[in-house]
Amino acid sequence: MQSGEGKIAGAADVGGTNTRVGLVREDGKIIRIEKFPTPVQGKPGDIPLAIASTLLEIADGIPLAGLGVAAAGPINAREGYLDHPPNIPFNIVPITAPLKEAIRLPVTFRNDCRAAVLGEICAGGARGYDNVVYITISTGIGGGVFTNGRVITGRGGNAGEIGHFPVDTTYNLPCTCGLYGHWEGYASGRGIPIFFREWCTVHDLPCAEMTTPGILRLTAEDIRYSGFRDALAKVNGRGLSTVIAAYDPECIILDGTVIQSNPDLLDQALMCTDRYLDLPVCLLSPLNGDAPLIGAAMTVFHPEMI
Template identity: 45%
Template structure:
């Protein structure tokens, strides 16, 4: 494989990171997977982990660029992740140090914008010009393709949908420090807190482990009465947020992704759909067929300039 044919794609999440060689035709090689560092003197601990993964991918291979899809927010001008509520560091520099180390162009994009791009390039949204992508993971994020163009916004952060305001009744805290945000209720970290507040208000005593989103969702799958009642409350919150996205973007399709959606997407959709407003026509809503790799493919597409995007120029140095 020659350099012109492939890029190294990196999906940098709050919990794990993965990297793989992806060809211009959209074929991905074996992934290198590692934990995202939570401890260290600075965000360079994460930078070094990403560099190590990229180096392993490049062993015996060549690439023309590196594309990084990262949990945000990002500062696209500087080339760093900044003040991410789900990462352990205020800043994670990526573009400049990796460019210096590998001598390759490095392109940084928010992971959820990358997810939308990946779905349109290789996933459920192939050929769809109006698409919304939502990921349910440690946090909640999203991205939108409108009239065939990926929305990035001023700093590359258009689509921070996890911070849509969905509730005043509980006013639960979000990782960003505000209250009532979607991420504080329906993400992997928010769901157990929402369940604790909801069950305490109703005087419910669960007979299952409600300390994790997995425990709650598996209890609902098993038919537990309390878990199923909670799923309706969760579906109402999800429905409010998705209703906002429909009237904002008028999409043809909504793709949900992330570990929660990949494991329990049918359950999430079943309890959400009755609570979505029908002011505009309901779009097709599905679980991503890419098995959690949409951000990885989106990072590759961004680095290749696929999906109608031209890679940006180099970041400014400080």
């Protein structure tokens, strides 16, 4: 470690497809990173073992302050395990205990969006704000809430599941959780094609062809219907309105492949938000998708915030 760089922590961001493990400085700078397919073909314990072996390899003797792990929920932060994750084919995935045993360092474990809001507070677009909501709109929709010095975690670490806010009763589309009318079921990367197909059906308009049963091919040209853009904007506006009314943030940071690739969706949604409370600052994350990984490291450096 060079003089002036500060401490270094290990960080892991566990996804259903890939897992990233990195070394992150106290100022949020990622200095090393490795990505590998999340091992889902064997046993649940293969996941923490892969994280540990990768961390030890990339650290290569560098002293670490600890390891922070972020993962899409549901999680049990208190007991340290993933609890029936929808994108990983195991009921329970132990995280904290096997990692502590393997690396002999302190280990923190948080939902990826709860970690991400801390990443934005410490090293991203939310620096200087005391009340922040982080929203990711990608394959799913998730959120993290920071208020007055702490991340809101709830009983088991799952507070801020904004993707499951109800936003519609007209189309009553199913969500991945099995219930209906939730934001994620309409405006996520998984939900938009389904919403589009249903909207076209209701309005008796031609729709993109199905490539395989249950999967819709959706292109930018297919969303040429301004009416569908309006419908999607209204749904996103309802989601943002609920976030604003629930948490009264100074700043909302938006992230994820859907919103980062289509920034106009934010402008359209803001036109459809309620004005019961003043609009906060709303902006796209400047961290290039690394907010969960950086935030995982920040849970090591700033345990008082979690």
